[in-house]
Amino acid sequence: MKNYHHEVETLIAELQDRMDENQFSTLAAFIQPAAIADNNILTKNFSGCGRRFKMIQADKTGKGYQRWPTEKLARCTLATLAIANRKPTDAAFLLDDLFRKGDLHEQEAVLTTLNFFPDRSEFMDIAFEALRSNVVPVFASICCDNDYPAARFSQLYFNQMVLKAIFLDIEVARIDGLKERLNPQLLQMISDYRDERTIANRSVPEGIGFIESLNSGVNL
């Protein structure tokens, strides 16, 4: 089980580092227990993180959380605290609402938050909905740098996700647990796709070669 308490502390420390006193007091009000516990206040603040914090620059040369947009750090903090504070069914209801009624950046933040909760199956419908998104950054938020799919997805969904990532030319190297979840069916789908591209005289996406190399044990 992941320690989301530790992640939240790190997120808040990074936010404090970036923010001036005024900005941090806004955030402090957002993460008050009463503001986290109330769905109406939380959903409003979750949206409001964008207009309030997006102007605060990330350190593009930093690493990990240092590179994240400020509003994303804040939203993941809010969502994580909200999940921790609720019964599983209530948490799933809230997260589903944040996802469905969120703009693109809000949706990204919801999906990234799932990375802290790979053991929680009640968020699966949100993750599946994200797989159907044609908005690349939203799809990428569940597909890349996220432990949730490898931990929770059935083979059908996992394979569809990988195949769509190849279609979208997304870095498949950033799919967590890909090597562990490789299966003959996925390799067959990829090989069929390679043939389809070759027959059509089109370039073969780099993701195909990468996955085949994972399978053959080369470049590991």
Place this chain on the structure above:
Amino acid sequence: MKMFDPHIHMTSRTTDDYQKMAEAGITVVCEPAFWMGQPRTHASSFEDYFLSLVGWERFRASQFGIHHFCTIALNPKEANNANLADDVLAMMPRYLEKESVIAVGEIGLDDQTDAEVYYLKKQVELAKEFELPVLVHTPHRDKKHGSMRCIDIILETGIDPSLVLIDHNNEETIEETLRSGCWAGHSIYPETKMDEERMARIVKRFGPEKIIINSAADWGVSDTLMVPKTVAKMRDIGVSEADIERVVWDNPIAFFAQSGRITKSALEKDVLRDQTQLFSGNSVLRGQTPQVDSI
């Protein structure tokens, strides 16, 4: 020259339009929430429409290097539908929080009914609460009188006139609009209302101060390139480059920047590159080609 079309309904347009707009130099658009051409039968249809304005349409625009913003409102026509007006108003605060919402609009008057007046005032109050500017639709019939009535009703609420953009002006309404302290928007249409020739002469005569132009392109006969076409006309009749730039770039930015949600420097960035960088500060995309085909 970079251009900002501050009133255009891209939901009704195709990717060909986006392509041509990008080629003509339009890098920023604002899409006001409006009437769909036929009345909606459920308040929740508004919510899905608002979601598409802050979601899918914004992504679609970004794929062509265009920054997309929107305004949220119950439009004056549907303010007359008592079955859903209050429900739409109740859902608006959540959407007014969203970062790409840069004004309340289109609000205003159409048939000039009591219901329209009531919801116009209510929505100006919402704008004040969220410290947002307002984008105002003025009636196409009884234009001169109706436009003045809109301005009077809005300013009576106590909102600062510099936060108010009165749209669909013409030679007959512009002087009163500017005298009120509001911004004067002009929708340029290929056949009806204002054309690019007349618009160019207005800028020549009145100067660029608080003048804004847009295509108001939608599902009707309209032209998404009306801003660049009017720029060409202004050049033809000798409007200075500095004045042209104020009308199609500086002015709309200055007006909507009052929302606190856009800045000139952010709008000067390449949105496509910026978007791929947005994912945790690392690009996940190998290529940079538009991904709006069906997957």
